[in-house]
Amino acid sequence: MIRVEEPPFDVGAELGAFGRNDIAVGAVASFVGYVRGTEAGAPLVALTLEHYPGMTERQLAAIEAEARTRWPLKDVLVIHRHGRMLPGEPIVLVAVSSAHRQAAFEACQFLMDWLKTKAPFWKLEETAEGTQWVDAKASDDDAADRWRKDAP
Amino acid sequence: MKLRYFAWLRTRIGRGEEMLDPPAEVATVAALVAWLATLGPGYAAALAEPKLVRVAVNQDYVGPDHPVRRGDEIALFPPVTGG
Numbered sequence: 001m002i003r004v005e006e007p008p009f010d011v012g013a014e015l016g017a018f019g020r021n022d023i024a025v026g027a028v029a030s031f032v033g034y035v036r037g038t039e040a041g042a043p044l045v046a047l048t049l050e051h052y053p054g055m056t057e058r059q060l061a062a063i064e065a066e067a068r069t070r071w072p073l074k075d076v077l078v079i080h081r082h083g084r085m086l087p088g089e090p091i092v093l094v095a096v097s098s099a100h101r102q103a104a105f106e107a108c109q110f111l112m113d114w115l116k117t118k119a120p121f122w123k124l125e126e127t128a129e130g131t132q133w134v135d136a137k138a139s140d141d142d143a144a145d146r147w148r149k150d151a152p
Numbered sequence: 153m154k155l156r157y158f159a160w161l162r163t164r165i166g167r168g169e170e171m172l173d174p175p176a177e178v179a180t181v182a183a184l185v186a187w188l189a190t191l192g193p194g195y196a197a198a199l200a201e202p203k204l205v206r207v208a209v210n211q212d213y214v215g216p217d218h219p220v221r222r223g224d225e226i227a228l229f230p231p232v233t234g235g
Binding site: 039050051054055092115117118119120135 | 156158159160162203208211212213227228230231233234235
């Protein structure tokens with residue numbers, strides 16, 4: 001399931017409920033991304049996530065579908081927020097369930113790596129100095145490239 | 153066609169979306185980006201480094217040779233930074 005939404009979500013409630021209605025689930029792996037309170041040593045006031053409504057959901061659904069072709073997953077949950085958020089608030093949650101741990105661990109990492117480089121979100125940092133768009137990181141491209149089918 | 157701009161492309165161009173009717177010879181993504189850069193100083197500043205510009209046609213990523221057609225929704229944006 002893909003959810004793109006503005007309000008903060010309850011990490012404990014989401015993870016507590018995930019995968020509990022399927023007796024075949026033996027493993028749940030999850031990742032939660034939070035707003036850091038400092039960026040390059042300077043205090044961060046807020047982070048605003050802009051996105052491309054429509055394309056965001058479409059890309060996330062495609063990433064989920066790709067994960068399901070690669071691993072035997074029981075369920076997938078991706079929650080990604082947009083709008084203005086404060087330090088300490090959750091930005092993104094990815095959870096996957098499977099019969100066994102390896103598929104769950106790998107698929108969770110894959111989903112985050114591909115989401116980072118394909119889902120159309122952009123971060124705007126707000127500090128006492130003003131606002132600045134965050135630059136994409138080459139290390140994120142490298143992380144996503146690891147999952148290419150033709151990679152060594 | 154409908155153009156959409158996001159993040160710093162939006163702020164440099166000064167709007168999030170607009171309807172444009174490029175000349176008939178603008179048939180590919182690369183030609184469209186080159187034509188947009190001639191529309192004014194904001195466009196020129198936003199598109200000064202074409203390799204930093206990602207393009208989606210009808211909400212799918214495409215390369216510079218992809219055709220553009222009347223009726224398409226074409227989005228230009230910087231490399232994504234979500235997650």
